[in-house]
Amino acid sequence: MEPEIETHITRFLAMLDTAFRRGGEEGLPERFRRAVREAPRHRFVHRFQADRAGPVEDFDAARHLAAVYSDRVLTHVGPDDAALDSTNSQPSYVLWLLHRLGLEPGHRVIEIGSGSGWLAAVMGRLIGDGRVVGVEILGALARRSRDDLAALGIANVAVVEGDGAAGHAAGAPYDRAMVTAAVWDLPAALFDQVAEGGRLLLPIALAGGAGRDCHVAVLRREGDRFRMLEAVPGRFVRFTGPGQEGGAERRRLEELPFWPRIGGPAVLHRPLSLGLRDPARFGGAAYAFRLFLGQTEPGFTVFDDGAGEDPAVSPFGLVDAAARSVALCRPGMLLSYGSPEAVRRLDAAYRRWTALGMPGPAAFELEVVRAEQAPRPGRGLWVENRGASALVWRLAGATSPPRVGRRAAVPDRPPPADPGARIRPPGP
Incomplete structure (x- = not known):
């Protein structure tokens, strides 16, 4: 790894460690440290905005490494310079949520709304010989993330283009599932595709149209239902599709x-x-x-x-x-x-x-x-x-x-x- 990139990643890992300690953990777990290093965030950033009202940027390592390796949300932008309804989320927050999900080597995992593919890449490194399936409704993002994963040689992550409401039956049952958009109505497929005892991380949209605010819950599949283990407030883009307009x-x-x-x-x-x-x-x-x-x-x-x-x-x-x-x-x-x-x-x-x-x-x-x-x-x-x-x-x-x-x-x-x-x- 080039010395300049190594400097930014080292600083990034120290920042994540501080954030985890602030969240009540003993620091960033060593396995997370390795996974983040082996899935460099800048390899999944292309055309973006560092701020919603900021300029559209095409990634340039000489100018943008500091922004990419900061604890900020990056908004994906299309070729027409319009912001896409997808983001590369705040790293400390999504990694901390991922830690609550409890991924282990060998797990089968589905991420609905995989966006750039960066978080799926981190999960791929965490689960070793397991398998991650990312589902992304935006075709251009899905194709680009597949290319980025292939360039890094991450072979245990597959990104499919499609409506996340249908999940991905071919890879089920899943030990862990993660939805990275605020859901009004839980996609019915997840009742069938998450394994018994498996965990689901689900941002639940609040009643009354409260923007992106949601109740982010870690749920465990118990028979015919999901029971909440813990939850935190959060902000995610809204899940799209039939039945998701409510509230x-x-x-x-x-x-x-x-x-x-x-x-x-x-x-x-x-x-x-x-x-x-x-x-x-x-x-x-x-x-x-x-x-x-x-x-x-x-x-x-x-x-x-x-x-x-x-x-x-x-x-x-x-x-x-x-x-x-x-x-x-x-x-x-x-x-x-x-x-x-x-x-x-x-x-x-x-x-x-x-x-x-x-x-x-x-x-x-x-x-x-x-x-x-x-x-x-x-x-x-x-x-x-x-x-x-x-x-x-x-x-x-x-x-x-x-x-x-x-x-x-x-x-x-x-x-x-x-x-x-x-x-x-x-x-x-």
Whole structure:
């Protein structure tokens, strides 16, 4: 390896080691260190943007090694200079997720959304005599990654062009599976293609069109379902294809079919903070309550008020079409339009949430099942139908939730809630 490249890779490995320690590990495992060195990232970077708003670059080792061997996302760009819906993800984050997946020599692995092929190459080095199949829907990326893998002599990784929703039956069953896009509805093929006891890393898109924000879960196949082992927050591009549109869009009030009958000044306007006094900051109690509404209330909606802000910090609330009613939470205020039914439901949901201890996402156990096998919702159990699959949320460690008493409606200043997950990832 040329001395200049060796210098950048040595610095890169030191940076990854620091990130792993910050994430609670003892450092970058030695086997990961070897795999990263044997699958140099710059060999999988061609036409790219180092920043979404930055210039389009054609890789030149003399100018771009420092950018490639940094802890940043690189966006793939097509020949027309348009950004592709695929990235070479933040190295410390995806490698840390890969560490949670627990790859071992001899494993059969599938990566859905293999993009440039860099992560598939790292996995190929980690599993020794095992086999990795990458599935990539963008034909140009799939062909280029095959060429890059061949140039490095990595023969135990195959990249196929196709719709990741179908998986790749020819290589099944898989001991490990990784989806590198935020999924709304779990592709049915994975119920059949992941081996019993196998693990699936799945970014789950949040309800209400929260941009690229998702719940990144490590799941284990147990019979006819996947059970969550652990999860962290994350950001991934959306998975595309039939059935994946759910929850992707914010809604404008003017687009509600009954809005002409109820539009106008709000009929109710009362103070509400929930950690939302700063429109640019979305966290704390508001984050946890928003997730709870998405898990438990079919009418949960994220609104587009035309300001163009990130969906993750947009107004949210409930829509009750039958009652022609809307409850909308904005920074510092709660608004109601039409009948009071949506606000009543929002208040009831808040009382349930506070009675449960204001749980954040870490407080819930999760199973992903086929829709027809979803249980009925019950005490301490909520079912979120996603199409062919369903998310089954249970409050961890509780056989039944606390009794809901006569509490006040959503207050101005609720106590703080912990929006964190069970494990803490490296990086920001």
